[in-house]
Amino acid sequence: MTYEVRPLRLDDAPSVTEIYNAACMAEESTHGFRRWNVNEMKHFLFERHPTFDSYACVHKGAVVGWTAFTRHNVLEGYQHTAEMSLYVQDSFRFKGVGSALAHTLLNRARCLNLHCILAMVCKDMPHVVAFAERKCGFSVAGCLPIVFSHSGKYRDILILEKLVAPLF
Numbered sequence: 618m619t620y621e622v623r624p625l626r627l628d629d630a631p632s633v634t635e636i637y638n639a640a641c642m643a644e645e646s647t648h649g650f651r652r653w654n655v656n657e658m659k660h661f662l663f664e665r666h667p668t669f670d671s672y673a674c675v676h677k678g679a680v681v682g683w684t685a686f687t688r689h690n691v692l693e694g695y696q697h698t699a700e701m702s703l704y705v706q707d708s709f710r711f712k713g714v715g716s717a718l719a720h721t722l723l724n725r726a727r728c729l730n731l732h733c734i735l736a737m738v739c740k741d742m743p744h745v746v747a748f749a750e751r752k753c754g755f756s757v758a759g760c761l762p763i764v765f766s767h768s769g770k771y772r773d774i775l776i777l778e779k780l781v782a783p784l785f
Contacts, residue, residue: 618676618712622721625671625683627663632680633673634658636704643707644767645742661687669699669729672721674714681709684718686726689735697732719753726781733780739765740773755779 625633638652653661662671662685671685686699701722705714726734736755738745749755758778763771 620681620714620717621675622672622717623675625662625673625685627659629673629680629683630655630659630662633662633683633704636680636683636706639707640704645739645745646704669731670722670725672718674705674709674718676709676714681706682714682718684722686722686729686731686734697730699726699729699731699734701734701736703736715748716752723753723779726779731781733778736777736779738775738777740775746775746777749777753779 634653634655634657637646637658640646641652669686669688672683673680674682682703682705684701684703686701689698689700701719703715703718703722705718723734734755735758736749738749740746740760746757750757755777756779757775759776761774761776763773765772765774
């Protein structure tokens with residue numbers, strides 16, 4: 618399959634929201650399990666604290682995945698730290714979409730003057746942890762045990778970290 622990875626656009630918001638909501642319904646998102654509407658997604662990616670950078674993966678004109686560096690914390694001292702989000706439409710998983718998106722975004726980290734990239738993943742999703750470690754160079758920095766709850770079930774959240782070498 619051939620894919621085009623390009624900067625995320627405002628008109629991608631409906632597709633991005635649909636992909637995100639599917640992950641929420643599958644209990645794969647650490648942002649929660651509530652479905653977002655398109656305006657909430659636009660606010661998250663483009664308005665609240667605009668992303669450092671974001672990309673869409675397109676196949677035959679349709680967005681099949683997306684990724685973004687968003688601000689981890691707005692406090693001073695965190696301006697060089699980003700949180701990475703990456704979501705792929707279920708039918709396009711394990712076909713190179715996640716790798717293409719991750720590598721495109723991570724290759725921009727130095728140019729964006731980032732020092733630390735964080736990702737939060739559910740510990741009970743070993744394929745996601747393995748992807749982040751093996752394909753993206755993340756390492757486990759810590760664990761928030763039984764902190765994330767849905768339907769009475771508590772889950773551990775792993776904090777993954779990738780340090781970026783400075784440009785100089």
